[in-house]
Amino acid sequence: MKRLLRAxxxxxxxxxxxxxxxxxxxxxxxxAAERAALPTSTAMFVIGSLVLxxxxxxxxxxxHATLGLPGLARRRQIAxxxxxxxxxxxxxxxxxxxxxxxxxxxxxxxxxxxGQIGGGLALDAIGSAGRRIPVGPGRLLAGALVMGAVAVASASAIIAPSPLMLGLAIGGGVIGAWVGAASSRVHRATGSLPAAALVNFAVGATGxxxxxxxxxxxxxxxxxxxEPRLLPAAMLGIVAIGVSTLLVxxxxxxxxxxxxxxGQLATAIILDVLRSGAFTWLTVVSASLMLLALLLMTLRAPSARQPKPTT
Known part of the structure; x- marks a missing residue:
């Protein structure tokens, strides 16, 4: 029961x-639509770095953890x-x-x-987040259900998407899956979540x-x-990297x-409905698939045993 509640x-x-x-x-x-994508992203990372x-x-x-990062790198305790x-x-x-x-x-x-689900399958198999987790039919089915939910929810909005733009989005998902695992390794090495998040934002801002x-x-x-809207965007980014670092x-x-x-899809549906006022049966089907995927993922959650960072 405790394991289920934790999951x-x-x-x-x-x-x-x-x-x-x-x-x-x-x-x-x-x-980005009002300004430009690159300056917008750079400014968001700079603001997030300053906050962190x-x-x-x-x-x-x-x-102390942040100042100790060079020593950890020299001793090869962190890659x-x-x-x-x-x-x-x-x-x-x-x-x-x-x-x-x-x-x-x-x-x-x-x-x-x-991209995230495909990347997640490979990264779990090699133990990128700190331990190898067998994919298993239940977890694989949960991933397939989520992809189905996204496809159903997007069906009415798909109008000949650019292959280049779609390819970029898929690639971004694969990279995003790796970032969470890498940030988790920094967290375990330093024992500090703010330090791990600062590394992520500061390096991103510099690049x-x-x-x-x-x-x-x-x-x-x-x-x-x-731009005043970049502060809440940066705060959401900080929360996102913190959550992924802890939970991956x-x-x-x-x-x-x-x-x-x-979470992304449910919010995206709400945002699209608020903007367009449209609500169809596809939304109900998509929500049902999401709930089933969550149920499968919760019941098939891996054991809580994992290396813990020093605190």
Whole structure:
């Protein structure tokens, strides 16, 4: 019973995290449509980095963990590729900003989730999040049901999507699945969630800033920093990386992707209904598939045994 309740709590938190990602995608898409995708993404990462840096400075344990990162890297207690996971997060956010407008929230979600579930299958098999988790028929069926739910929900909104945009969304999903696992490894090595999140945002902000300067969009990025909607977008991004970092080792990459998807899709449906006022039977079918997938994923949740970070 305790294991079931724990699995339910993990599932609920992951669903809420996915809902936040959908809201962030909508915000970033709107801002990028008015300005430009690259300056918008760079400004969001810079704002998120500043918020996290202030948090780390105010928490002695997080400050100590952050200052100890170079030593951990020298002693090979943490891999360089894991410290660079923020570059993957930056790519994901850019993809989000570029593709949400042309594809729409629902189709963007379909592509991203396809990439996350496919990537999750491979990453769980090799133990990327800290332990190998057998996929099993139940978890595989849950992933298939979620993909079906996304496809059903997107059916009425699909109007000859650009193969390039859809491919970018799928690739962003694969990268996003890896980012959560890599950030979890940084968390276990440092024992500090704020430090792990700061690594993600600071590295992402640095990479994006270099690109904007090279492309001559540095001035546009500075003006975009004053956009008030970027602060809530950054906060949603911080919550998302925190939730995925904590839960990926408990649910597995595939489990997190399934729960994440349900939150994203449910929110995307609500946003689309609010914008268009349309509500069809496809929504009911999609919601039913999502609930069944969540039930399967909760009942098939992996054991809670995993390496824990020092605190």
């Amino acid at each position: 339910l709590s993990y599932t609920a938190c992951a669903v809420l995290g996915g809902s936040g990602v959908a809201f962030q995608a909508s915000l970033m898409g709107d801002i 840096a202030a948090t780390v400075v105010c928490i002695p344990r997080a400050r 360089l590729r894991d410290l660079l996971n923020g570059l993957g997060g930056a790519v994901t956010v850019v993809v989000q900003a570029v593709t949400v407008g042309p594809l729409g929230v629902a189709m963007f979600t379909l592509g991203m989730i396809g 994006l800033a270099i690109v904007t300067v090279v492309l001559g969009q540095g001035g546009a990025t500075l003006s975009t920093l004053l 080792v408990r649910l597995g990459v595939l489990g997190l992707a399934v729960c994440w998807t349900v």
